[in-house]
Amino acid sequence: MKIRMALCAVLLTFSPVQASDDTPEAVVHALFDAMRAGDGAAARALVNSGAALERLQADGSIKAGSFEKWTAWIDAQSPGDADEQIFNLETFSSVAGLATVAAPFVIHYKGELVGCGVNQFSLALTSEGWRIIHGIDVPHIGDCTTYRDEVEGQ
Structure with a gap:
């Protein structure tokens, strides 16, 4: 019995297993952790090369951008500037x-x-793990001081 338990422990230690934090949600959280740290390189590592980053404007138009520009902006920030x-x-x-x-x-x-x-x-789940292939945001038209409470209260 002890031999079986030891063998199981060894197999669990060396088995290739997807990291528990390598989920789409973990990647998105890590992206904003990198932004708060002012670490554009860490943010770039989570994004597929050439990925678009866009904004849906109030008038319905889409403002085009890129993660390359955004991560360069992150590099210019001090830790904690952008939260x-x-x-x-x-x-x-x-x-x-x-x-x-x-x-x-x-x-x-x-x-x-x-x-x-x-x-x-x-x-997309790539050979390197989950990577962002596209991003878009839409700003809230209204009071941002109460926005989080409104969303969490739904």
Whole structure:
């Protein structure tokens, strides 16, 4: 019996297992942790090369951007300058290897509340793990001071 338990322990130690934190939600959380740290390289490591980052404007137009520009901006920030808090994440996946994460947010810049809304990220399970392949957000039209309470109270 002791030999079986020891063998199981050895197999569990060396078995290739997907890391428990390598989920679409964990990647999105890590993205904003990197932003808060002012670490563009850490953010870039979570995003597929060439991924678009867009914003749905109030008038219905889409403002195009890129994660490359955003992560360069992150590199120019000091730790704590940009503090985007995400909450109430919802993940949708109907096909193995693809997921969409909706992440409401409230963002402070240098201590001042500057916006709120919803981020939506498309992710793919690559050979390196889950990676963001597209991002879009829509700003909330209304009072950002009460937005989080409103969303969490739903």
